[in-house]
Amino acid sequence: MAEAIGGEFGRLDGLAHVGGVLGDRSPIAHYDVPTWLKVMHVNVNAPFILTKILLPLLGKSADPSIVFTTSGVSIKGRAYWGAYAVSKFANEGMMQVLADELATESPIRSNSVNPGAVRSPMRAKAYPAEDAAKLTRPEAVLAPFLYLLGPDSRGVTGCRFDAK
Numbered sequence: 767m768a769e770a771i772g773g774e775f776g777r778l779d780g781l782a783h784v785g786g787v788l789g790d791r792s793p794i795a796h797y798d799v800p801t802w803l804k805v806m807h808v809n810v811n812a813p814f815i816l817t818k819i820l821l822p823l824l825g826k827s828a829d830p831s832i833v834f835t836t837s838g839v840s841i842k843g844r845a846y847w848g849a850y851a852v853s854k855f856a857n858e859g860m861m862q863v864l865a866d867e868l869a870t871e872s873p874i875r876s877n878s879v880n881p882g883a884v885r886s887p888m889r890a891k892a893y894p895a896e897d898a899a900k901l902t903r904p905e906a907v908l909a910p911f912l913y914l915l916g917p918d919s920r921g922v923t924g925c926r927f928d929a930k
Contacts, residue, residue, distance in 0.1 A: 865924030
């Protein structure tokens with residue numbers, strides 16, 4: 767992927783980590799180990815690997831930005847949120863470490879966005895009895911992502927934004 771982007775564009779202006787998996791909602795004592803590993807791989811390892819591989823291309827941009835998608839469960843641990851909550855804590859930490867590491871040596875910004883309760887398959891799995899029609903549509907929470915990926919957020923790094 768990095769070779770294709772570099773060959774086609776020569777640089778990468780922005781990277782938004784928006785994919786993730788929920789895993790199980792169960793107590794840690796009963797959490798399935800293979801599910802835990804899958805959640806960590808998708809939600810933590812994949813963003814780390816993509817970021818690491820794409821940092822050189824981001825470094826070639828005049829206005830580069832990395833945006834992590836976080837969650838309300840990354841602020842304070844909540845029972846039964848298991849690997850998902852831990853992975854979102856890890857994303858917040860990765861965002862902050864990157865922001866601190868890059869602050870003095872690079873124009874690359876690193877921030878996170880909590881989209882809140884959004885109508886999505888993941889939300890439906892987490893809250894199956896919830897009325898999805900009352901939830902925010904995904905396109906309604908794009909503003910902070912677009913802000914952080916655009917030039918108006920130059921100089922903003924190491925911050926967490928709530929879409930609502």
